[in-house]
Amino acid sequence: MATDAAKELIARSNRLGADPRNTNYAGGNTSAKGTDIDPVTGEPVELIWVKGSGGDLGTLTESGLAVLRLDRARALVNVYPGVEREDEMVAAYDYTLHGRGGAAPSIDTTMHCLVDAAHVDHLHPDSGIAIAAAADGEALTAEIFGGRVAWVPWVRPGFQLGLDIARIKAENPGVIGAILGGHGITAWADTSDEVEANSLWIINTAARYIEEHGKPDPFGAALPGYEPLPEAERRAKAAALVPHLRAIASHDRPQVGHFIDTDAVLDFLAREKHPQLAELGTSCPDHFLRTKVKPLVVDLPSTASVEEIVDRLPALHEAYRADYTAYYERGAAAARAQGEEPPAIRGADPAIVLVPGVGMFSFGADKQTARVAGEFFLNAINVMRGAEALSTYAPIEESEKFRIEYWALEEAKLQRRPKPKPLATRIALVTGAASGIGKATATRLAAEGACVVIADLDLEKAQAAAAELGSADIAVGVQVDVTDEDQVQAAVDAALLAFGGLDIVVNNAGLSLSKSLLETTVADWDLQHNVMAKGSFLVSRASAKALIDQKLGGDIIYISSKNSVFAGPNNIAYSATKADQAHQVRLLAAELGEHGVKVNGINPDGVVRGSGIFAGGWGAKRAAVYGVPEEKLGEYYAQRTLLKREVLPEHVANAVFVLCTGDLDHTTGLHIPVDAGVAAAFLR
Structure with missing residues (x-):
């Protein structure tokens, strides 16, 4: 459990790190010194808590702190071999840890240990670095801060820099911090509140001085023809x-x-x-x-x-x-x-x-x-x-x-970073992804490391589904009517701007009306063909241009259906449009292969649970065709398969994932049945 000193440190770090004017993401580090009870001796022991290597101040928690015995950390001065070998000192910190020590100590740990103050902040504010990276930064430091802040010429972060700052603090008792040449700022104080105030004073004083004394056009005159576009x-x-x-x-x-x-x-x-x-x-x-x-x-x-x-x-x-x-x-x-x-x-x-x-x-x-x-x-x-x-x-x-x-x-x-997931660096666009097969597919792709754009007719549901997967660094939701050419292009553009590219396209958006030939109207026919046949065409066409321009290959996957090859009663419009999608797979595989783009299809059957199509009335009508209660439709479909297993959205998502991995990087133009075995739908 964190001590009061550690709790204060975390709270201060979070406040400082929450404002980008104070420091950048994962930049800087903070520390606090205090005492705790040694569980072995039962005696008080002096410790230092310091933000560990690679952590972020704004989101720092107790697990992100390195915890060291202060006496042992300071004793490292006695074995310091000089600046030529200072990198060796990082490994030496292993012998100063308190217990398991928490997070790995950062390269700036020495500064925090050796500076004779209970609380130390090291930050990378834009205003402070502007002074640190100015040609006459030393003179500006003296002028701006009136002797309250010291100047430290550039020294690579490490043990020597810690020694230098500790010496400056010892020799200048009236100084509250330092500008580190080419680098950032450091501040210190006896309490957490005081060091935070000192850090903010340095940052704000520098910013105010720049605003009040700086040239109005520091980047020079406007360049004709280089103005921002609307x-x-x-x-x-x-x-x-x-x-x-x-x-x-x-x-x-x-x-x-x-x-x-x-x-x-x-x-x-x-x-x-x-x-x-x-x-x-x-x-x-x-x-x-x-x-x-x-x-x-x-x-x-x-x-x-x-x-x-x-x-x-x-x-x-x-x-x-x-x-x-x-x-x-x-x-x-x-x-x-x-x-x-x-x-x-x-x-x-x-x-x-x-x-x-x-x-x-x-x-x-x-x-x-x-x-x-x-x-x-x-x-x-x-x-x-x-x-x-x-x-x-x-x-x-x-x-x-x-x-x-x-x-x-x-x-x-x-080298310590975790091994990348199978779909790391890949960007996926999934249509109809707010529910059913599309949502399961988006979820699986994100779990395997892909960035995912969830495209759906319902924007609110698309955004909610994206939020379930994590932050906007993982998934975003966009609205698209796949029958509308402009909306499709807008969705593809949104994917490109959100994640910088596109690698995987899953044509999943669909609907179904279960009617016999005589009951099927022209409107029924057009609706299903517009959404699935025309929609898939529009999405594939808009996406293919980006895939070709990237020169990175890619995957286009159609969620077709067992009905694309199996003739069943009372679904002529649905089955015909699925057959259209199935042949689009073959046509595009032949056309896009030269660009390294693989095009494959998946033929599910009987995906009842979680399906938006079945929940929208298709399930009730299919149940009536087969003479079973709607709630038993999934079981009915399972019993007519060779494996006697119900097909779920996750099973289709599994097939999408496999098609996108390197294990099938030589496969294109393929249709994979995900139907638990329907002999009448065998492709050959």
Whole structure:
């Protein structure tokens, strides 16, 4: 159970981390010192609780704290081998843990242990980093804070930086914190409330000074032709571009994307200084670990067409990869000259792509990583604005960026990540996904690591189904009438903008009217064909363009029916449209194979429980045809199968999952029966 000191620390961390003006996601760390009872000796023991490696202040809980014995942690000073070997000190913290120690200690733990204050905050606020990354940051620190805040020149996070800050605190009793060159801020105090107040004072004082003394146009004059496009136009352009951008961001490995078109991004791209500032890249270590050292900037005005930008991308991508590879080789050569072997290059594709007039596209191994990368570059833009408003933006040297990006400790952190799920980096669009087979399919795909767009005629139900799967980093709900061409395109565009691409399309939307030939009206016929035959065609056509543009292959799956090959009574319109869907599978498999897109179908039968179709009246009518009570229809269907098993929505979802995995990466044009065995519906 957490002590009062730990509880105060968690509450303070959550407050600070909830405001992006104070720190970025997973950035910074906080600590508290106090006493607890040693369960072995029964005596009081001095401890330090500090946010662990990789945690986020805004969502920090007790499990995210590292807990160390303070005397042993401070004693590490006696065995410190020097800055050349300071990485070894991280492993040494294993011998200072209290009990199991909680979360893994971060690289900044030394600072928290050695600074002689009961409470310490280390944060990455935009206003503070603007001072830290300014060419004359030291002079600005003295002017802005009037001697209450010290200046610490850039030192890579680690044991030496902790020693330096502890010394500054000891030598300057009137100082409440420090600006860390190229990095962030640190504050300290004797109580949790006081350190929080000190942190906020530093942040707000810096922000107020920038606002009051900064140049009105820090990014320079407006560039004619680079103005932000109107919202509807730029989002349509973004949707058209993102498959092409994902293709270049995924050259080395598939990525998920995120789109930002805030005023701060659009204004940056509309100003004359944006090319040279973007070339300088980010400064704070937390930034470029996620954004890479610099973005790819499309060097065309807002007025450039989608086609012009697409034509320009290959050359820009080639130049970016060559530049990044050269950066890696320079850094690796320097490391080897010092007797170190750096980790292998992690890919040379951009994580951030900037398009004037449109916005910023960020990419990562999952949606959260992509989103956070974009948020971090937005932080970087804010930092550039503040630094340029007061001085000149001057990030840390390239060699230092390489040392951080390819730090052995960062590589070890990456290696500790859980193994990706089978559908990680894949983005799925499922129609009719608010209930029944569609909902079960969306649920299974999300459970296997995919990002999912739940498309349904009922927006409220679609959004509710998405919320059941988790945050917007996992699933979103959109409204679509699959019979409407414009709505279908809007749904596909929404998927592209939500997750940066599209990999899996499940044509599941459907309905059924159980009527004999003579009872079936033209309206009945048209309704079922519009929803399932025409609807599947529209969804497949709109999706196929994105799949082709991405150059990553993909899967289109039709939820057809046993009735596509089996002739039963009183369902001519339904069965005919299912046969149409079944042949669309064959036709599209033949056409899209050259693009690596697999097209397959699933033929369920008798999916009664959880089915929106059966609940909508189809079940009662089919029960009447077969002469059984409606509540017994599932059992009736089961008994007529070879396996005598009832088919549930989850069984169909299982088949969808299998078709999307690498185990069936050579299979296209296939129809999989999920009917528990209906001999009359055997395909051959």
